[in-house]
Amino acid sequence: MKHRQLAVLLAAVAALAFVPNLQDATGFPVFYLVYAYFVFFWIAQATSWNILSGYTGYFSFGQGAFYGLGVYAAGDLVSREGVNYFLTIPIAGVLGGLLAAGVGALAFRLGSLRGEIFALLTLAVTFTLSAIAQLSTWVDGGQGIPIQIPEYPAFLGEYQDLVYRLGLAVAFLAVLAALLIESSRFGWGLFAIRDEEDVAEELGVPTFRHKMLAITISGTLGALSGAVAALQVGYLTPEGVFNLTVPLLVIVMAVLGGRRHWLGPVIGAIVIYSLQERLTNSGLGEWGEVVLGGILVLMILFAPEGLYERIRDRPRRAAAAGVTLVVATVVAGLIGWGIATDWLSTGLIAATLVLLAGRPPQRTGAHAHRRLAAPRAEGAEGA
Amino acid sequence: MSATGTPPHSASPALLECVAVGKRFGGVHALDGVSLTVAHGEVVGLVGPNGSGKSTLIGILCGAHTPTAGRVLLDGRRIDRLGPHQRSHLGVARTHQIPKPFESMTVRDNVAVACMFGRVSQTLGEARRSAEEHLEVVGLTAQADARPREINLHQRQLLELARALATRPTLLLLDEVLAGLNPAEVDEALGVLRAIHAGGATIVMVEHVMRAVTGLAGRIVVLDRGTKLADGAPDAVMSDPAVARAYLGREHGARG
Numbered sequence: 001m002k003h004r005q006l007a008v009l010l011a012a013v014a015a016l017a018f019v020p021n022l023q024d025a026t027g028f029p030v031f032y033l034v035y036a037y038f039v040f041f042w043i044a045q046a047t048s049w050n051i052l053s054g055y056t057g058y059f060s061f062g063q064g065a066f067y068g069l070g071v072y073a074a075g076d077l078v079s080r081e082g083v084n085y086f087l088t089i090p091i092a093g094v095l096g097g098l099l100a101a102g103v104g105a106l107a108f109r110l111g112s113l114r115g116e117i118f119a120l121l122t123l124a125v126t127f128t129l130s131a132i133a134q135l136s137t138w139v140d141g142g143q144g145i146p147i148q149i150p151e152y153p154a155f156l157g158e159y160q161d162l163v164y165r166l167g168l169a170v171a172f173l174a175v176l177a178a179l180l181i182e183s184s185r186f187g188w189g190l191f192a193i194r195d196e197e198d199v200a201e202e203l204g205v206p207t208f209r210h211k212m213l214a215i216t217i218s219g220t221l222g223a224l225s226g227a228v229a230a231l232q233v234g235y236l237t238p239e240g241v242f243n244l245t246v247p248l249l250v251i252v253m254a255v256l257g258g259r260r261h262w263l264g265p266v267i268g269a270i271v272i273y274s275l276q277e278r279l280t281n282s283g284l285g286e287w288g289e290v291v292l293g294g295i296l297v298l299m300i301l302f303a304p305e306g307l308y309e310r311i312r313d314r315p316r317r318a319a320a321a322g323v324t325l326v327v328a329t330v331v332a333g334l335i336g337w338g339i340a341t342d343w344l345s346t347g348l349i350a351a352t353l354v355l356l357a358g359r360p361p362q363r364t365g366a367h368a369h370r371r372l373a374a375p376r377a378e379g380a381e382g383a
Numbered sequence: 384m385s386a387t388g389t390p391p392h393s394a395s396p397a398l399l400e401c402v403a404v405g406k407r408f409g410g411v412h413a414l415d416g417v418s419l420t421v422a423h424g425e426v427v428g429l430v431g432p433n434g435s436g437k438s439t440l441i442g443i444l445c446g447a448h449t450p451t452a453g454r455v456l457l458d459g460r461r462i463d464r465l466g467p468h469q470r471s472h473l474g475v476a477r478t479h480q481i482p483k484p485f486e487s488m489t490v491r492d493n494v495a496v497a498c499m500f501g502r503v504s505q506t507l508g509e510a511r512r513s514a515e516e517h518l519e520v521v522g523l524t525a526q527a528d529a530r531p532r533e534i535n536l537h538q539r540q541l542l543e544l545a546r547a548l549a550t551r552p553t554l555l556l557l558d559e560v561l562a563g564l565n566p567a568e569v570d571e572a573l574g575v576l577r578a579i580h581a582g583g584a585t586i587v588m589v590e591h592v593m594r595a596v597t598g599l600a601g602r603i604v605v606l607d608r609g610t611k612l613a614d615g616a617p618d619a620v621m622s623d624p625a626v627a628r629a630y631l632g633r634e635h636g637a638r639g
Contacts, residue, residue, distance in 0.1 A: 199485070
């Protein structure tokens with residue numbers, strides 16, 4: 001199972017890495033590479049969030065801190081210190097891991113801060129970093145940091161090819177980590193923590209160490225992805241980097257895609273990003289956000305367990321959704337509505353609606369059935 | 384290593400030793416100067432009225448609470464400052480009065496987690512195979528692929544037991560594992576517990592079902608208001624007037 005998934009993942013990444021080479025032959029617009037880069041970026045961020053919050057159940061609002069640290073580490077080191085850009089990526093990863101370990105040491109030592117307290121703590125860390133970026137003239141000081149295009153070997157191709165491949169590499173690393181964790185002893189320790197932390201500890205799971213490792217991996221991946229994002233952002237400002245877009249969107253993506261499988265955040269990132277892009281380009285302006293919000297409410301109501309579980313638990317419905325995806329994409333293409341990404345968005349929205357239609361399957365959420373008075377609860381379960 | 388304070392004439396060396404254990408919650412003495420020795424292979428029933436400190440003692444043994452006084456030794460080694468997972472690796476396991484399964488996992492995987500992380504660590508694949516054996520011991524083989532919420536209370540308590548066994552404990556702490564069961568289910572569960580004991584486990588059980596305590600335990604320890612009131616063979620303890628006053632007079636008649 002694990003080996004097959006690994007093989008599929010490797011094949012997909014190898015194929016995707018080759019895509020920029022097709023540009024000369026097919027002449028497709030560079031825009032598609034930018035679009036794909038953003039999909040990779042969100043896959044990496046949502047997966048990074050999920051390794052901490054999805055797997056352990058410690059809900060974080062602090063993804064922006066890891067992301068922002070990565071962006072500024074790369075930006076400052078390149079622009080202010082003249083460090084080779086490619087060196088700044090691993091440095092950003094290490095810094096992200098250290099920040100995460102610091103947050104973890106604080107939160108997990110202090111009597112296991114759970115729930116909203118943990119979420120608030122992670123949010124506070126983000127605001128603190130943002131304030132430091134505003135105040136410290138070394139980090140930013142409110143001036144903004146322009147990022148020069150780094151020098152790189154010619155065989156890596158056009159600049160956008162480079163950004164695309166770096167984004168793909170980090171997304172691959174994140175998804176690979178999620179996949180390996182999920183099928184390992186470590187991953188099962190995290191799932192046990194998510195379901196019943198005290199019991200996990202009593203059954204021999206070293207919960208503190210597990211949580212520390214999970215948050216450190218999450219922080220490292222988030223910052224790595226941020227360091228690559230610095231290239232795409234181009235000009236850094238504290239408001240632009242440390243806003244709530246990243247922490248909120250990763251939650252939406254992982255929750256809607258599904259938090260219990262490595263594919264969940266991947267699906268969520270693809271669907272939500274294309275939905276958001278489609279709405280941004282729809283000419284609806286701010287109303288696009290309202291539509292996005294409305295769709296999200298519907299998804300949370302009808303598929304709280306996430307799209308992945310719907311696909312897994314209902315193979316026939318999933319097949320129908322797959323057909324819908326292809327048909328809707330092709331139809332939108334034949335009508336000639338917008339460009340290829342719009343066709344794909346149309347297909348994805350239609351497929352998502354097919355998945356969401358009908359009665360939701362039985363809840364399997366970890367916390368849906370936490371019972372306080374077990375002895376008499378049997379009869380009430382069916383409702 | 385021989386445990387300090389073990390009487391030289393005891394039949395087998397002590398597995399568990401509590402020396403003057405005390406626990407204060409704020410100003411309240413939940414436990415005060417409780418000393419207790421459990422030999423290898425023994426089954427000890429821990430009884431007492433509500434609030435007598437039974438659950439606190441179980442909590443101190445498994446690491447959920449840190450004692451404010453005294454020492455706890457397992458096989459002569461001090462364990463009262465160790466975290467619960469370290470004690471699990473040394474062979475201490477417990478069940479919960481209200482079952483606390485991992486709700487997102489199947490019954491089999493609930494047990495597999497304990498196999499992976501308990502006294503003997505296993506990989507996921509090995510653990511899933513071992514889980515089958517433990518499920519067979521408690522009679523849950525048919526429910527292996529079910530989710531915990533799909534099985535009844537009795538089965539959830541058996542799952543709790545299977546999970547504790549899967550850590551391969553040397554000391555098994557049972558916290559009212561028979562609570563809420565009907566007489567037939569109690570008989571079935573007692574059969575499982577006898578088999579577990581026959582397999583060599585040392586058991587400390589908190590139990591209100593007197594039939595279970597007297598039928599299974601070779602020794603009974605009575606707690607009352609945080610102190611040890613009596614400790615001895617079931618018959619002797621049950622006919623102790625002090626025990627009758629503190630515990631049986633109020634609880635036994637009501638609980639049956």
